[in-house]
Amino acid sequence: MKKRWLKWLRLTTLLAGAALLLSACGRADLSALNPQGAVAKEQLDLMKISISIMTLVVVVVFLIAIYVLFRFRRRPGNDGIPVQVEGNHKLEIVWTVIPLILLVILGVPTVQTVFAQAQDHSKDENAVIVKVTAHQYWWEFEYPEEGIVTAQELVVPVDSRIVIEAKTADVLHSFWIPALAGKIDTNPAGNVNRMFFDTPDKTGIFLGKCAELCGPSHALMDFKVKVVDDESYANWLAAMKAPAVLPEDPAIADAFQKKCLSCHAVGELGGPVYPNLTGIGDRETVAGILVNTDNPQYWNEGSVYENIYRWLEDPQKIKPGNAMPKVELTQEELEGISRYLADYKLNYESEELKNNDATSDKEERQ
Ligand code: HEC
Ligand SMILES: [Cu+2]
Structure with missing residues (x-):
């Protein structure tokens, strides 16, 4: 009695754990199952069609299999061989036509969507x-x-x-x-x-x-x-085209130009080969993964300054194998360049966007 109780408890815990784990799969900023745009919605619809058809097939086949197992199992007074129906025309036609219909239901929207989504829209006005x-x-x-x-x-x-x-x-x-x-x-x-x-x-x-x-x-x-x-987009475009801003302190500006602009670009200065750093102080992350907490949406990493500092201290520790070597910097240069880049903001956000950000942050934290 006690054992059965334990078994149920274990099962419930497992299911509750899985539910908790899966509840993180619906993040609006990252989930294909919670689409935020027309293209992603169409893709989800395709997934839904194929999953529904697959589920239908699995359920029907299993129900028939279970029925057959019980109905025709060997019992006393029954030698276990049911009536043989090999070559039955009606049955053969039924189980050929059903898959055909299912494939058409699956195939037509899939081909339609795939071709529509592969269209070249580069000539569209406003694209x-x-x-x-x-x-x-x-x-x-x-x-x-x-x-x-x-x-x-x-x-x-x-x-x-x-x-x-x-x-x-x-x-x-x-x-x-x-x-x-x-x-x-x-x-x-x-x-x-x-x-x-x-x-x-x-x-x-x-x-x-x-x-x-x-x-x-x-x-x-x-x-x-x-x-x-x-409005913010227009501001951003204009700010990106504005002349570059260099560090005010001439020693820091010199170090930045010599040690960084050989690879990076800011504004019209430097090389185009490695990440353009114009306006990096506004970005949500440094190097794509160090999340900037200056933006109140996030709270588990560091400020832009801290993240740039960490990155410059040792880029290889943060992203093993990436193409930025550890650059030799004095402590003043390390701090000065980090401060300069953290303050390199384009301030392009409209009042409306700032307010939206603030409200969505609240929702996210609740
Ligand atoms: C040899 C070329 C090279 C030099 C020199 C170099 N970097 Fe980089 N840097 C890179 C590359 C490549 C990346 C991209 C690394 C990645 O994310 O994979 C990068 C990434 C960065 C990033 C993150 C960019 C982003 O978009 O978030 C910052 C900040 C940065 N570098 C600052 C500097 C500074 C400051 C200096 C000078 C002290 C410097 N780098 C010198 C090649 C270089
Ligand atoms: Cu990759």
């Missing part, structure tokens, strides 16, 4: 074209129509069509924003792969991921898609 280049282990976003290059944070306007042209600078990666759309491989063969997605009509921040194992820091290759209102 925002973004050239994405994947690098071990960061993302480069170029806006060819605007002449802007940025990194790690894809800033896009609300209620718009975004056309992605994706390629890689090194190995195979895959561009994926679970809540908005996905995903598309970036191929070392050199071809450009296209996809598009529609941003929701409200502002928000969505988490993007590399979805193809690409090296030791693959799991740290995150980016953000920041959907902002039209």
Whole structure:
């Protein structure tokens, strides 16, 4: 008696644990099961159709199997061989036609959606074209129509069509924003792969991921898609095009130009090969994964300053195998450059966006 009680308790605990674990799967900023844009919604609909059909088939087959097991099992006075119906025309037709119907129900919307989502929308009026280049282990976003290059944070306007042209600078990666759309491989063969997605009509921040194992820091290759209102987007474009700002202290400015701008760019200065640092003080993260708590939405990492400082102290410790070496800096340079970059803000957010951020933060914390 006691044992059975224990068994139930164990089962309930297990199920409760699983429910708790799965409850984290619905995050609006990261879940394909909680789509926030038209493309992701269509993709979820396809998943629903195929899962429903599969479930139907499994349930029906198992019910028949269980019925047969009991109905025709060997019992006293019954030798266990039921009536044989091999070659029964009616049955053969039934179990050929049912799968055909199921395949049509599954196939027609799948082919329709897949082809519709593969359309080239780069000529659409108002489409925002973004050239994405994947690098071990960061993302480069170029806006060819605007002449802007940025990194790690894809800033896009609300209620718009975004056309992605994706390629890689090194190995195979895959561009994926679970809540908005996905995903598309970036191929070392050199071809450009296209996809598009529609941003929701409200502002928000969505988490993007590399979805193809690409090296030791693959799991740290995150980016953000920041959907902002039209006013903020216009401000951002203008601020990105403004002349670069260098550190005020000449010694720090000199160190920054010599030791950092050989790789990085700010504004019109420096090289375009490694992450563009213009406005890094505004971003949600440093290096895609160190979350900036200056933005009140998050509370488990450090301020922008702390995160840049940590990154510069030893980039390899944070993202093993990434292409930024540990740069020799004096303590003054380390602090001065961290302070300068943390304060490098573009201040593009409209009042409305700031207020929205503040309310969604509250909801998230509750
Ligand atoms: C040899 C080239 C190189 C040099 C020199 C270099 N970096 Fe980097 N840096 C990189 C690369 C590559 C990354 C991307 C690493 C990743 O995320 O995989 C990066 C990333 C960063 C990031 C995070 C960027 C982001 O978008 O969040 C910061 C901040 C940064 N570097 C600052 C500096 C500073 C400051 C210096 C000078 C002291 C410097 N770097 C020198 C190559 C370099
Ligand atoms: Cu990758």
